[in-house]
Amino acid sequence: MKRATLNRWSSVHSWSSLVCTAFLLMLCITGLPLIFHHEIEDALDPAAWSPANPGGPLRSLDSVLDRALDGRPGEVPLFMSFDVDRPVVNVTTGPAPDAVEADMHFASFDRTSRALVPPREDGIMEFLLQLHIDLFLGLPGMLFLGAMGVLFTVALISGVVLYAPFMRKQEFGVLRRGRSSRLRWLDWHDLAGIVVLAWALVVGLTGVINTLADPIFETWKREQLADLVSANDAVGVPPAELTSLDAAVARARAAAPEKELQFIAFPGGAFSTAGHLALFLRGDAPLTEHLTTPALIDARSGVLVDLREMPWYVKGLSLSKPLHFGDYGGLPLKVLWALLDLFAIVVLWSGLVLWWRRRRGSGHRALSVPVRTERGRVARGPARAMLRSTWSIPATLAVAVLVGLVVALISDGAADRLGWVLLALAPGAIALGWWRRERSA
Secondary structure, X not given: OOHHHHHHHHHHHHHHHHHHHHHXXXXXXXXXXXXXXXXXXXXXXXXXXXXXOOOOOOOOHHHHHHHHHHOOOOOEEEEEEEOOOOOEEEEEEEOOXXXXXXXXXXXXXXXXXXXXXXXXXXXXXXXXXHHHHHOOOOHHHHHHHHHHHHHHHHXXXXXXXXXXXXXXXXXXXXXXXXXXXXXXXXXXXXXXXXXXXXXXXXXXXXXXXXXXXXXXXXXXXXXXXXXXXXXXXXXXXXXXXXXXXXXXXXXXXXXXXXXXXXXXXXXXXXXXXXOEEEEEEEEOOOOHHHXXXXXXXXXXXXXXXXXXXXXXXXXXXXXXXXXXXXXXXXXXXHHHHHHHHHHHHHHHHHHHHHHHHHHOOOOOOXXXXXXXXXXXXXXXXXXXXXXXXXXXXXXXXXXXXXXXXXXXXXXXXXXXXXXXXXXXXXXHXXXXXXXXXXXXX
């Protein structure tokens, strides 16, 4: 690589990193406790809730909806969702089908008794979640963070381009002792950056996809439900005229017996049409549990209108969520996710330190560019051997991390354990670099 080309890539890496680093640090720091949000919320909950009739019969969904509306006169149902690990139905109501979030009311009910389930207080975890998702700015905040994610991806790719010229004369994972503090920061930046590269690309790109959730669902409704939306524009279905929810669920489950109910969107809301109930069903396998299929039910007659597969872009959004938050492979995967998050913080902070010290004139990163002959060939050894020695370990780690993420997502049991082992190679490589540093003292 010529010096001018190298300098251009260095500028791209520096400025794309600088623009997004502060926000990426915020996302990494807030994301760290969010990895364990279930465990933290359980620890902070002073009294564990239990159903009134454990193991008893479940009340009908219609009776739970009636109970929810009894305390909210003049309101209409918007959404109904279900807890995975306890018999709890969550009902969201509002003054109108198109109510904004600030006007919505959320309540949870014990399905064994229809009693209200005490809500968890909106404490620090809810604050961190909103800060992480949209900076408390709604869609504009989400799109802004998505733009920061794009810049982060550019910084990662440009960092890969710069890695080989600066590391071709050093062993992988070297952490030099007895040198300047700037070189020590540089070694940590290079090692942590190349080790977390594959994981950071996955988390960064899936984060960008997640910020587009609202536009993606609007596109789905406009393109996939256009025929039903146009036919029901003027249709309004008051709660008293709704078909039986239990009958609607039975029809949907009969059409898709291998799926289970996850979510109900009532007529007129963002996820249905003015004249239909949208029952979102998910699969029962490790992969398909993240993918939903909407069953569209005529809100008055209860007739199953259609069972429509989600388009590829909605499926991509659904799969991006677990791959971004790391909550799909058990506690060991969460621990590994947290370690990689910490290493990403090291990369971001060390990059800031290096930029600041260079700005203060404390030395520049040496641009050691291969000397070229008149024919343009690299004079210092065979290029193929150089590439192999530089990239063999980083490429192996990247492949292992990507395979580990995928196998843990698509299956359970032994595949989860294989995913943990493969993902553990990344922090293991950094631990090996630290051990070699101590041994070389």
